[in-house]
Amino acid sequence: MYKVSNYNIIKDDENGIIVYNSYTKASLFLEKGSSISAFKDIDAFNKLDKETQDILIKNGFIIDSSRDEFAEIKYMYEKKYYDKTFLNIALVPSLACNFACPYCFEKDLKCGKENIKKYFSVLKKFAEKNFKNYQCVQISLFGGEPLLFAKECLEFLDWVKVDSKERDYRYFTSIVTNGSLLTEKILKHLLEHDLKMLQITLDSDKETHDLTRRFKNGDPSFEFLIDKISMIVDFTKDISDFKFVLRINLSNTTTDKVEESLKYIKEQYRPYVNLLIRSVYNTHAYKDKNKNNNSQIDKYFEMGKNLGFSIFQESFQYQSCEACADDKFFYLMPDLTIWKCINDLNYNDACIGKINGDGSIYIDPQKNVKWAKNAMSTFNDKECINCKLLPDCYGGCILKKCKTCKKQCRPFEMTSMLHIFR
Ligand code: SF4
Numbered sequence: 001m002y003k004v005s006n007y008n009i010i011k012d013d014e015n016g017i018i019v020y021n022s023y024t025k026a027s028l029f030l031e032k033g034s035s036i037s038a039f040k041d042i043d044a045f046n047k048l049d050k051e052t053q054d055i056l057i058k059n060g061f062i063i064d065s066s067r068d069e070f071a072e073i074k075y076m077y078e079k080k081y082y083d084k085t086f087l088n089i090a091l092v093p094s095l096a097c098n099f100a101c102p103y104c105f106e107k108d109l110k111c112g113k114e115n116i117k118k119y120f121s122v123l124k125k126f127a128e129k130n131f132k133n134y135q136c137v138q139i140s141l142f143g144g145e146p147l148l149f150a151k152e153c154l155e156f157l158d159w160v161k162v163d164s165k166e167r168d169y170r171y172f173t174s175i176v177t178n179g180s181l182l183t184e185k186i187l188k189h190l191l192e193h194d195l196k197m198l199q200i201t202l203d204s205d206k207e208t209h210d211l212t213r214r215f216k217n218g219d220p221s222f223e224f225l226i227d228k229i230s231m232i233v234d235f236t237k238d239i240s241d242f243k244f245v246l247r248i249n250l251s252n253t254t255t256d257k258v259e260e261s262l263k264y265i266k267e268q269y270r271p272y273v274n275l276l277i278r279s280v281y282n283t284h285a286y287k288d289k290n291k292n293n294n295s296q297i298d299k300y301f302e303m304g305k306n307l308g309f310s311i312f313q314e315s316f317q318y319q320s321c322e323a324c325a326d327d328k329f330f331y332l333m334p335d336l337t338i339w340k341c342i343n344d345l346n347y348n349d350a351c352i353g354k355i356n357g358d359g360s361i362y363i364d365p366q367k368n369v370k371w372a373k374n375a376m377s378t379f380n381d382k383e384c385i386n387c388k389l390l391p392d393c394y395g396g397c398i399l400k401k402c403k404t405c406k407k408q409c410r411p412f413e414m415t416s417m418l419h420i421f422r
């Protein structure tokens with residue numbers, strides 16, 4: 001009749017015991033010393049009262065004995081990977097930026113701003129040919145700093161608005177910006193294009209931020225951005241399907257220092273600010289030592305939650321990373337090349353094609369298949385097949401797998417803690 005799910009994870013916490021199911025993302029908090037045998041042994045489950053049994057069944061800790069969870073997960077992952085109803089295109093019209101962050105992986109590259117006119121003209125031709133083939137198109141504005149070219153981005157979105165009505169598809173937008181050039185007028189215009197997510201970044205704490213995230217002229221930006229955060233929240237707090245994400249890049253900092261800095265954001269704004277916390281990792285452009293790593297981020301989330309912030313959890317499921325983990329996503333670079341991931345622009349196999357001057361698309365079959373093969377490799381790996389973290393990890397970063405031919409195990413705190421905080 002019933003069996004124990006393969007994806008029950010039990011963790012001791014300083015306040016008690018966390019029981020989490022990585023497939024359903026359900027979590028329970030038990031008092032210290034509580035019995036956890038029902039999550040491991042079906043005989044122990046059978047001895048529980050009916051009400052408790054129902055809760056465990058409803059949340060997927062206990063499942064029908066005929067189910068094959070691994071096959072279900074694999075099926076859903078593959079189905080999502082090859083879904084053709086949705087396109088997510090991240091626009092990188094230029095790598096130019098008005099900040100000079102030392103860890104930026106784009107900073108040594110040619111910015112390509114001389115191609116802006118051509119970029120949007122070819123993009124429009126591509127959109128004309130292709131957007132109508134999808135039920136929905138996500139246009140993500142990325143950079144460099146995309147708002148250096150706000151006029152061009154918004155003109156393109158105005159065109160999409162008209163095209164989507166004429167050719168019957170939906171679209172929505174998102175933006176990752178350093179925030180410095182954001183005005184009420186631009187924000188209002190973006191919201192007219194169904195802006196679902198806006199992300200800006202603070203570096204660690206005020207002191208670090210003002211050292212690393214400076215304007216090109218050397219001016220610090222922390223307090224300037226705190227004012228922008230107030231403006232964004234004032235403007236968007238009543239929009240229910242919009243998320244304002246504040247990314248905190250951790251680099252050689254402490255929870256106390258980050259806490260002090262986050263207190264600059266007024267209490268009444270905090271519930272509308274969704275914290276996304278990540279440690280800065282080394283790229284070809286940044287090789288400093290960082291005593292912070294992603295296995296500590298739960299402490300930062302706890303602190304953020306206690307201050308009244310919301311915790312950001314990406315809503316994606318059945319994909320291994322927040323960006324480039326399936327067939328329907330790509331970055332369009334300033335030279336109109338198509339990339340699956342741009343975190344290492346020296347790694348040419350991540351560049352899988354280009355858009356030609358007439359708006360037609362060329363995809364290199366070998367590189368595309370290599371990416372897909374690595375995205376799927378988790379389902380052939382013995383350790384992954386037996387791993388309780390599989391539905392949260394899927395073998396880790398595809399870029400690293402392509403480069404090293406090895407899976408990239410991720411810690412529970414990174415893959416799963418966010419689901420619990422949500
Ligand atoms: S570096 Fe890895 S995890 Fe990050 S966006 Fe690229 S493929 Fe995804």
Ligand code: SF4
Nearest residue numbers: 384387390393395409
């Ligand atoms: S890469 Fe490691 S942590 Fe991730 S699913 Fe495979 S075995 Fe588990």
